[in-house]
Amino acid sequence: MLNDHVLWYVVVGLLTASMGTLAPLLKRPWISAPQLHLLAGLAIGPLGLGLISLKWTRDVALLETLSEIAVIVSLYAAGMKMRMPLRDGRWITPTVLASLTMTATVLLVTGAGFLILGLALPAALLLAAVLAPTDPVLADEVQVEDPDDDDRLRRALTGEAGLNDGTAFPLVLLAVGLIGRAIDQDLHPLGEGWWRWIVVDCLWKIGGGLVFGALAGRVFGRVILFIRRRLEPGPGAEELLTLGLIGLTYGLALLIDSYAFLAVFAAAVSLRGLEMNAPVSSTEDVDDDTYEDDAEGAKRLAEEQTRVADTLERVVQLFLAVVIGLLLSPARVGNPWAWLFAASVLCVARPAAVYATTWFCDLSHPQRALTAWFGIRGIGTVYYLSHAFGLGIAEALPDSSTLLADCAIVTIAASVMLHGFTVTPLMGWYSRCCADESTAAAKEDDSQTDRAEIA
Template sequence: MSAVPWFVAVGAILIILALTSSFLSRLPLSTSVVCLVLGILLGPMGIGLVELELIRDAALIERLTEVAVIISLFAAGLQLRLPFDRREWGLSLTLATLGMVLTIGLIAGLGVLIGLPIGAAVILGAVLAPTDPVLASDVQVKHSTDDDPLRFVLTGEAGFNDGAAFPFVMLGLGLLGLHELGDWGWRWWMVDVIWAVLAGLSIGAALGTAVGHVVLYLRRQEEALGLNNFLGVGLIAISYGAALWMHAYGFLAVFAAGLALRHLERRAETQPPSESLRNAAGAETEEQLATAEETAPAYLAEAIVNFNSHLEHFAEVTLVILIGALLRPEMASWQLVATVAAVILVVRPVAVLLAIAGMPIRRIQRAYIAWFGIRGIGSIYYLTYAIEHGFHSPPVETVVNLAFATIATSILVHGITVTPLMNFYSRHTDEDQSSPEEASEKS
C-alpha cells in the first residue's frame, strides 16, 4: 500500500484535532473518545486504511506501546511533588499492590469461569489490572502544585502498578510452561518479584538523583544550559535501558527516575515552583532561572515536564487511534459484553473498596477511585509482551478479544463520564473547603 494515504490521513487528523480542540473541551467527553472513533473509521470496521492485527503485528505494537508508557510514567513521576510522608503515598501504594492483586485474582477467576486455563486467566488479569497513566490524564494531577488527594492517588497508583503488574504476567507465562518459575515458585518470587521490583525502583531513583545533581552543579557554573528536551529523553532511555540490562522492571525504573528528579527539586525549594517558571519567556530570563541557586532545581524539573507533556499527547493520540483500528466485530459477543461489564462495574470497585477499607479518605474520593480504573495502552503492552514471549495457544484469541473489548469500553465510558464527574467533584470540593464541618467529615 502507498504511503500517500497515510500522510494525508495523519495530517488531516492532527489538523482536525487542533482546530476543534476548543469545541471538544466543551463536550462531555475526552479527546481519547474522539481518537478511538477516528481509529475505528480508519480500521477494518471503517475504510480499512489501517490493516494491523494484534497477534500478527505484536512486535511492532509492543514497541509503540512501550515507548508511550515509559514517556507517560516519567511524566507522572515528575508531577508527584508531595513529601513521601503524606498519607496519599500510602493510598497509592495500597492500590498498586493489594488493590492490584485483588483485581488480578478476581479477573483471573472470571477467566476460569469462561473456560480459560489458569495461566491464560492470570495473564488476562495481569493485562487488565493496571490503570493507565496515559489515558487517565483527565483525572490525574494537572501540574506539580496540584495536591488534590483524588488526583494524586490515581496518578501514584497508575505510576506504580504499570510496573508492578509485570510479575503476574511472568507468573501467567510460567503456568503455561513459557517461563521458568522454579520449584514451588522460588525463582518467580526471588527474581521476578523481589529482585526485579526493588532493582527497578533503585536503579531509576539512583540515576534520576545522580543526573539531577550533575546538571544542577554544572548549571550553577553556567554550564550545560539548554537542550532540556535531550536531558528528559536521555534520562528516560538510560533508566529504562539500565533496568532491562539488570533484568529489572524498566517501567518502575522510569517512574522512579521522575520521582527522584522531582524529589531533588522539592528538597531544594522552600516553595513550589511558581507559574513564572513554567511560562518563562526570553533567553535571558530562562538562563537566569536555569542558573540561579533558588530557581534552578524547579526550572529543570518544569522544563522537562513541559516537553514530556507534548510527547505524551502525541503518544495518546497515536495509540488510541491504533486501538480503534485494531477493534474487530467479533469482540462484541454476549460473553465478552458480560465479562467486560463485570470487570469495569464489579471487579474494580470491589477490589478498591476492599483494599482501602478503613483508610482516611472521603466518601466521594473513595467512590471516584473505585470508578476511574481506566485501562488502555499499558494493557496492550503487557498483552503483546505475552504474545511475543510464546503465548500462542488457542486461548490467546479469547484473551485478546476480552482485553480489547475492555480497553475500548473503558475509553468510552470513562471518557464520557470524566468531564461531568470531575466538574461535580470540583464543586463538591469547593463547598467542603468553605464548610469546616463538612471538610472534617471522613468516611
C-alpha cells in the same frame, strides 16, 4: 500509490494537526481526545473503511514496541507531576492501590475469566494480569493537573498508574510460566516452588527498579544542575534532555534486569523532588538567564521536564488511541462474551477491589467512589498482551489466545469510551463536593472563633 505506509503518514499528520485545531471542542462535556482518536481508528480500520488493519499475531512486535514507548513516556510524565518526597505519607494510598487493590482486582478478574469465559485458570490469570495496569492518560482529567495540585483523588490515581505498570509485570510472568508448565514448555522459568518468580521477578525486579530509578533521578538531576551552573542550555536542549533521561534510565534499568517501567517513574519523582531539597544560596532574586541558584535551577529543570513530558504524553496518547480503534475488528466487537467480561471488570471487579482494600486509606466517600470507578485500562494492557504474545502465548493457547485478545481490546475500548463520557460530569460533581466541604469547614472555623471570642 495508496498503501499502509502512505496512509499512516496521512492519518498521523491529520490527527496531530487536529489536536491543536480542535482543542476548544475537547473542552466540552462528554468529549475527550482519546475518544475522538479511537473513533478515528475505527473509521479507517476494519470496522470502517478498512484502509489499515492490525493483528496481534502478525504485528505483535510493532504493537509491543509502540506500546512500550507510550508507557515509558506516560510514566515519566506522571512521575514529574508527583511533587512529593518519596518518604511522604501521601504515597500510602497509591501504594495500596498498586499492590493490594491490584491483586484483589486480578483475583476477581481471574474468576470472571474462569466463570464467564470458561478459560483455564492460567489463561484466566494471564487475562487478568494484562488488564491489571490502570492508565489515567486516556482520561487525563483525573490526573494531577500540575505539581502544586494536592488533591488526594488525583494524586492517588496518578500514583497508582505510575506504580502498577511495573507491579503488574510479575503477575503476567507468573501466568505465562504456569501456561508453559501446563503444556510442558518453558515459556518463562518460575523455579522449583516458584522460588525464582518470588526472588527475582518480584523482590529483585520491583525493588531494584524503584531503588535504581530513585538514585538515577537524583544523580542525573544533580549532574545536570552542576553543568548548568557553568553552561547555559542551548536551543532545543529541553526536548533532547527529556528524551535522553527517559532512554538512559530505561536502558540502564533493563541492563540490571529490573522493571524499567518502575525505574522511569521513580526517576521522574526523584528528579521532581530535587527542587524541594536543593539549598538556596541566596535570598536575592535570580536573573532568568542564569542557573547559579540551586533551588531556582532545580525548579526550572523540573518545570521544563514536566512541560516537555506532558507534550510527548499527548502525542503517544493519540497514537495508542488510534491503534486501539484499528484493533477493533467486526468479529471482536461482535463477541458478546467479551462485552460481558468487560462489564464485569469495569463495573464489578474494580469497584469491589477498591472498597475492600482502601477502607483504611485517607480518602473521603466521594474520593473512594471515584477511585473505584476510574480504573481506566489502556496502554499498559496493550504492552503486556503484546509481550505475552511475543513469549509464545498464541502457540501455547491456540484455542483461547484469540479470545484473550478480544476481551482485552474490548475492555480497553469500553473503558476509553465509558470513562471518557463520564469523567467531565463526575469530576465536576467532585469539585462541587470539595467546594461544599471547604465551605462547611470554613463555617465551622468561624463558629469556633466566635465561641472563643464570647468565652
